[in-house]
Amino acid sequence: MLMMPMSALFITHSRSMQHAAPWSLRQAQKHSQEQHPQPSSLGSGQATSWAAVQARLGGLARPAVVGRRSRGSATTTLLRKDFGLLLLPTEWLNDELVNYYLLLLQLRSDAILQLQARLRAALQQLGARPSSLPHQLRVLLRVPRSYSFSSFFYTQLAPGQGRFCYQAVQRWTRPQATHTSECVLAYQLLLFPINLGNTHWAVAAVWPQAGLLQYFDPLPGRREGRRVLASLARWLLQDAADKGVALPCRRARQLRLEHAPQGMPVQCDGHSCGVFAAAVCERLAAGWHAPFEFSQDDCPSLRLGMAADMLAGAVGW
Numbered sequence: 001m002l003m004m005p006m007s008a009l010f011i012t013h014s015r016s017m018q019h020a021a022p023w024s025l026r027q028a029q030k031h032s033q034e035q036h037p038q039p040s041s042l043g044s045g046q047a048t049s050w051a052a053v054q055a056r057l058g059g060l061a062r063p064a065v066v067g068r069r070s071r072g073s074a075t076t077t078l079l080r081k082d083f084g085l086l087l088l089p090t091e092w093l094n095d096e097l098v099n100y101y102l103l104l105l106q107l108r109s110d111a112i113l114q115l116q117a118r119l120r121a122a123l124q125q126l127g128a129r130p131s132s133l134p135h136q137l138r139v140l141l142r143v144p145r146s147y148s149f150s151s152f153f154y155t156q157l158a159p160g161q162g163r164f165c166y167q168a169v170q171r172w173t174r175p176q177a178t179h180t181s182e183c184v185l186a187y188q189l190l191l192f193p194i195n196l197g198n199t200h201w202a203v204a205a206v207w208p209q210a211g212l213l214q215y216f217d218p219l220p221g222r223r224e225g226r227r228v229l230a231s232l233a234r235w236l237l238q239d240a241a242d243k244g245v246a247l248p249c250r251r252a253r254q255l256r257l258e259h260a261p262q263g264m265p266v267q268c269d270g271h272s273c274g275v276f277a278a279a280v281c282e283r284l285a286a287g288w289h290a291p292f293e294f295s296q297d298d299c300p301s302l303r304l305g306m307a308a309d310m311l312a313g314a315v316g317w
Contacts (some may be wrong), residue, residue: 191284
């Protein structure tokens, strides 16, 4: 009796996310009973080749604008001049590309959060347990509640080596700024794309409720990670005090800082760091953990998947 309403709920909400069938669940085999596998490319499956991407670009009503998405009262526009960097395999991704992709990730997270609430309400109404759900819905219930920041957050928090400016980002986590019902410090996962002097991309993942901060860098051996984590740890504790959010770890020595988590793929060129950063954010937001199952060889398909998602205006799951 439980399978039909839950399946119908999943299909209905998947359509509201503009994907009839999530890409990763449609394409790959299962690793275990409780985890879905990691594909080696991103993308909704709505454009499966660069020729299809070019065809969609040629059909745009406004040639200079590739995409425009709104969240709350804020609207973000992706221009063709920025999107064009994604089409060139040796071009470095800029802030506009990375931030637009993370906006799409946030819209996906918002939709998943709504579906999780509906699933839990249905379970409660039926007096059923999550174990009675189909596999795909059990996995979906385990996706963390996440919030993705813009790359400009960290550049304002730490505008130069040794500098820390909390006042510059003090308003960033207010509910009216994040378009959320509560402060995002109460979320399970916060994602920060880190632009290091317009020369390199990395990712910081902060798990406020677990007291864990992680730094994912596709170029091992760089020293910036310790400084980034130290700045974010200081920000986390100060912002929690400012917003009145009670965290389990309230002192710096209680926080765990992971500078180089095991299983981070290694970049083998000088221009794919932004692609690696986007892929790490997508995996973490979807509920995966390191080791991540993509590599330098997957960068062409990762770029294609990102292009497809940006043209579609949504990221599959």
